[in-house]
Amino acid sequence: MSGPLHGVRVLDLTTVVMGPYATQILADFGADVIKLEPPEGDVMRYAWPFRNPGMGSIFLNTNRNKRSLALDLKQAAAREACLALAAKSDVLVYNIRPQAMARLKLSYEEVRAVNERIIYVGCFGYSQRGPYAARAAYDDMIQGAAGIPWLLKRQGASEPRYAPMIIADRSVGQQVASAVSAALYHREKTGSGQRVDVPMFEHLLQLVLGDHLGGYTFEPQHGEPGYHRILAPDRRPYETRDGYVCALIYNDKQWKAFFDILGKSEIFSLPEFSTQEARSKNYNRAYAMVAEEMKQRTTAQWVEALGRADIPVQRMNSIDDIVADPHLAAIGYLGIVEHPTEGRIKSLAVPSEWSQSQPEYRRHAPRLGEHTREVLREAGLPEERIESLLQSGAAKEPPL
Numbered sequence: 001m002s003g004p005l006h007g008v009r010v011l012d013l014t015t016v017v018m019g020p021y022a023t024q025i026l027a028d029f030g031a032d033v034i035k036l037e038p039p040e041g042d043v044m045r046y047a048w049p050f051r052n053p054g055m056g057s058i059f060l061n062t063n064r065n066k067r068s069l070a071l072d073l074k075q076a077a078a079r080e081a082c083l084a085l086a087a088k089s090d091v092l093v094y095n096i097r098p099q100a101m102a103r104l105k106l107s108y109e110e111v112r113a114v115n116e117r118i119i120y121v122g123c124f125g126y127s128q129r130g131p132y133a134a135r136a137a138y139d140d141m142i143q144g145a146a147g148i149p150w151l152l153k154r155q156g157a158s159e160p161r162y163a164p165m166i167i168a169d170r171s172v173g174q175q176v177a178s179a180v181s182a183a184l185y186h187r188e189k190t191g192s193g194q195r196v197d198v199p200m201f202e203h204l205l206q207l208v209l210g211d212h213l214g215g216y217t218f219e220p221q222h223g224e225p226g227y228h229r230i231l232a233p234d235r236r237p238y239e240t241r242d243g244y245v246c247a248l249i250y251n252d253k254q255w256k257a258f259f260d261i262l263g264k265s266e267i268f269s270l271p272e273f274s275t276q277e278a279r280s281k282n283y284n285r286a287y288a289m290v291a292e293e294m295k296q297r298t299t300a301q302w303v304e305a306l307g308r309a310d311i312p313v314q315r316m317n318s319i320d321d322i323v324a325d326p327h328l329a330a331i332g333y334l335g336i337v338e339h340p341t342e343g344r345i346k347s348l349a350v351p352s353e354w355s356q357s358q359p360e361y362r363r364h365a366p367r368l369g370e371h372t373r374e375v376l377r378e379a380g381l382p383e384e385r386i387e388s389l390l391q392s393g394a395a396k397e398p399p400l
Contacts, residue, residue: 003030003359008184010034011082011089012066013106015042017139018169018200019095019123020062022176026091027065028350028359029181034089034375035066036082038073039396041368051342054368060339061348063365069376070369070396071389073104078394082106084379087114090187091180093121098197099134108195117193119183123176127199137200142168146204151212154226156233172203228280234287237316238294238302244316245302249290252276257309262293339364369397 008031012023020035020042027033035042042063047056069085071078083106086092092111094101101107101122108120125137140162143149148167149160176198183196211230215223229235237244249258252275259268267273272282279286294302299315306313317325323346328334333349342364350359372395376386389395 002357002362003028004354004357005181005184006030006357008032008091009089010091010093010180011036011085013092013094013096014123015095016044016169017058017062017166018173019093019176020044020059021170021173022123022180023066023093024062024064025174025177026180027363029177030357030359031091033066034085034371035063035068035366036073036085037068037070037368039070039369039393041070045368055342055365060342060345060365064347064361065363066366067363067371067375068366068369069372071372072394072396073106075392075394077389077392079105081376081379081381081389081395083111083114084381085375086111086118088379089115089118090184091119091121093123093176093180095123097124097134097136098122098128112193115193117187117191119180119187119193119196121176121180121183121196121198123172123198123200125199126201128197132201139166139168142172142200142204145201146208147212148208151208151226151231155231155235168200168204171207172198172200175203229283232283232287234284234291238291240294240299240302241297243299245294245299245306246314246316247290247294247302247306248312250312254309254311255279257311258290258306261305261309335361337361337364341367367398369395372397 005026008026010023010026010031010033012019012033012035014020014023014035015037023031023033023035041054042059044059044062045054045056047058050056071081073079073082094106098107111118111120125135125142126132143162146168148163152163153160179196179198183194187193211227212225214225214227215221216225237246249255255273256265256268259265259273272278273286297305303313303315315321322328323334331349333351334346335349336344337347339345347361352359372390373386376389376395377383381389386395390397
């Protein structure tokens with residue numbers, strides 16, 4: 001047994017990042033994830049860098065522990081094969097718009113007709129109950145809709161910018177995996193499958209508005225929107241004499257200790273600095289003052305001084321620093337695995353640790369259609385039908 005979801009079969013009709021990241025979490029947790037791809041493959045296969053076309057770096061780190069089946073779902077024979085797989089699956093996850101699933105004749109009602117216990121999970125742009133239901137959505141669009149570029153501009157950036165991570169896809173992908181796990185638990189108790197929708201816009205807003213609803217929390221509105229500490233222009237890595245350091249001076253004890261380090265203990269008695277409430281109304285001034293002080297010493301001096309005072313501090317890492325980090329090396333976070341076609345690659349560890357049923361790396365990220373024959377046989381299709389699918393182009397497998 002490998003992972004807490006051992007024995008669960010997931011039919012994965014997702015591409016790009018959000019859906020594949022969600023299903024990789026399920027695969028890491030032990031589920032048998034069958035990645036059903038179109039004949040041209042998941043578009044993220046072709047995102048540079050790669051050693052071989054179709055095996056890009058993001059794809060390799062979003063699709064481990066899965067098997068790949070390639071079907072052209074626009075062909076009736078391939079759709080029938082998909083339904084045969086759905087009949088033997090616990091979960092189906094997709095991330096195209098529900099209207100597109102209906103055009104493929106793979107709506108919830110049509111899939112449920114072959115498996116009433118199926119958990120049918122859609123992750124797409126917007127709730128289907130509102131006027132944005134049919135809109136296409138990608139990470140950039142959802143970041144914009146949720147106000148992230150506006151918040152960065154409000155904080156002091158020279159222009160609105162997207163966060164430099166695929167933050168909407170990945171954060172909502174985690175919610176998808178959580179929803180699947182909860183639906184499986186519900187089915188275990190009740191015996192009932194169900195449809196679950198996980199819209200990106202509404203889920204990303206949980207992160208944004210949880211911090212920044214601010215004065216809109218109250219009816220009528222009481223105060224401005226936004227969490228002022230996070231929006232303070234100088235809430236950023238502090239420049240030192242020779243680099244940058246990340247520090248969070250937060251509670252009364254830490255602020256008093258910081259002023260003691262400066263040799264300016266008297267500042268803590270000033271009304272604007274003496275209490276948490278007062279500082280929360282003067283974050284701009286407080287952080288600007290800290291920023292100026294940080295420039296007076298080196299990064300190493302600040303790491304030592306702040307650490308000794310029990311003030312949270314961290315050097316600002318680059319990606320190069322992270323790859324060489326001794327803590328990550330000690331826990332095997334960036335493990336080296338041997339991929340059968342891509343050679344030695346780094347694989348990110350599962351970031352949770354279990355006393356039992358520890359998730360583990362079981363399968364390499366697959367080549368396009370690598371498991372087509374294997375999976376179709378498991379679905380009960382006879383050999384002649386599999387050959388017919390392959391010959392017609394309704395199914396695909398990689399060249400020998």
